[in-house]
Each structure stands twice: as structure tokens, then as C-alpha cells.
Amino acid sequence: MTAYHKQTLILTTEGQVVALKQPLRECLKSFCIQNGIYQYEMDAYYDRVKCRTQGLIAGHNRLVPSQGTSNARVVYYMAHFLGNYCYSTERDRLLVSFEDFHLQIYIDASLKSFKRIVNAADRVSVLQLQNIQNKIALYGMWRTESNLIRASDTYCSRQDGLRLNQDVRFQMLLNAARASFINTFGEEPDADFRHQLERSVNRRFRG
Structure with missing residues (x-):
């Protein structure tokens, strides 16, 4: 999921591209409402894992940014669909595989940052589930x-x-x-x- 002008583009696990006629910020807000995610809760959990870049985490449901959320190239993805990821020197992009490798995409993001952000999201998810x-x-x-x-x-x-x-x-x-x-x-x-x-x-x- 990523911003496209004033719309939001969503790539499904079946490889279909869906354009929503609302900005990315509104889509993220809707996700938070539907999953009961509050900013102060995210702040508290992310303080514990020492990561500034926050995903939207509700237990197993993890909508995670590929890089800093203020970056215009940021892509949000559901981490439970994530397979492998590696850096392609040929494309100078991050190659990310989803859903048992049936879907692969290139993302303009740093491998180091991508790994740090998804690892922090996983730790927040574990803390939430442990808390429950x-x-x-x-x-x-x-x-x-x-x-x-x-x-x-x-x-x-x-x-x-x-x-x-x-x-x-x-x-x-x-x-x-x-x-x-x-x-x-x-x-x-x-x-x-x-x-x-x-x-x-x-x-x-x-x-």
C-alpha cells in the first residue's frame, strides 16, 4: 500500500492493483479504527523496543512501513504475508517476496532500515500478545x-x-x-x- 497523488494504491496477494480514492493517511486511520490501535499505545510499546519508526500493530495484524513514514516512497505492507527479502544490486532495489513467494516486488528502501523496522514491529507484536x-x-x-x-x-x-x-x-x-x-x-x-x-x-x- 502506497500513496499515489491523492489516492492510495493497494497491491493484493493475488497481484491485483486496487486504487482507493482517498489519501494514504485516511487509509491508515481506517486501519487503526478497525483494529483498535491508539497512538499512545504504540508510543509506549515502541519505547520499549527502541525504534522510532512505528508500524500499526494489533497483535498478529502488523501493517509495517518499508522506511521512515515521512518518506514519499514509503510502502506499507502486512508483515504476516512477508516471505524473504534481499537487496538486488542489479536493480538497486530491495526485492521482497510475499505469500509463499507467489508475489515479488521491488521496493526503493534500505535493507538495513527495512530489517530494523520489521524486527521492531515483530517485537511489539510479541509484547502485545504477551500482555494479553x-x-x-x-x-x-x-x-x-x-x-x-x-x-x-x-x-x-x-x-x-x-x-x-x-x-x-x-x-x-x-x-x-x-x-x-x-x-x-x-x-x-x-x-x-x-x-x-x-x-x-x-x-x-x-x-
Whole structure:
């Protein structure tokens, strides 16, 4: 999927080209709405994987950019269809294979950047899915059908999961609160504001 004037071109896994009469930004917005993706959530997860270039990640659904999103040549693709990719010195382009190698395209992108971005998207996907699994475990749904506890479901792993959930939740709230603070007061919040926010977020239920 890529921008074409004020339209968006989509190449399907069957090799068909579809032109949507709406800009790329609107298509990305629609994807976020349909998959429940929020900017502050992406910021929180991508902070953990140390990557500035963000994809639109909803678990296994990963719409990933080929390079920096401000680049006019950026191409978005669904990473779960991705096969192999390598750099073609003959074409001076990145050769990308999709859907069991039935579809191959050339992309004007750096191999190093492409690999870094898709790897970060994969890590964000794993963190999201782990977060869901950990939440289920915290609600008591962590025994197998044989009623045996797997090694990965021990007390220590559940505590690690709780910390992951808390860290991501706090980072999301901090990002949202920081943006609201700047928009309201025109300056960055100080360390005391962050401390008070963290205390409020982690306050235990008192009944």
C-alpha cells in the first residue's frame, strides 16, 4: 500500500492493483479504527523496543512501513504475508517476496532500515500478545486442560507479566498526560508531575 497523488494504491496477494480514492493517511486511520490501535499505545510499546519508526500493530495484524513514514516512497505492507527479502544490486532495489513467494516486488528502501523496522514491529507484536496472555493469567485462567501448570506459567513469570502490563499502562498514561500538559500549559511537565502521576496510577484499590 502506497500513496499515489491523492489516492492510495493497494497491491493484493493475488497481484491485483486496487486504487482507493482517498489519501494514504485516511487509509491508515481506517486501519487503526478497525483494529483498535491508539497512538499512545504504540508510543509506549515502541519505547520499549527502541525504534522510532512505528508500524500499526494489533497483535498478529502488523501493517509495517518499508522506511521512515515521512518518506514519499514509503510502502506499507502486512508483515504476516512477508516471505524473504534481499537487496538486488542489479536493480538497486530491495526485492521482497510475499505469500509463499507467489508475489515479488521491488521496493526503493534500505535493507538495513527495512530489517530494523520489521524486527521492531515483530517485537511489539510479541509484547502485545504477551500482555494479553499475562492479563488472562492474572485473572486466573492459566491452567492447561490437563490441570498441570506449565513452566512458563510459574509465579515468577506471572509477576514478570504483571510488571510488563504495569509498565506499558503507565507509559501510555504518561504519554497522554504529557501531551495534554504541553497543550494546556505550553511547557514540559516536571519530575514532580511524573512522580504524582505514577503514584495515582499505581494506587491500590481501597474499597
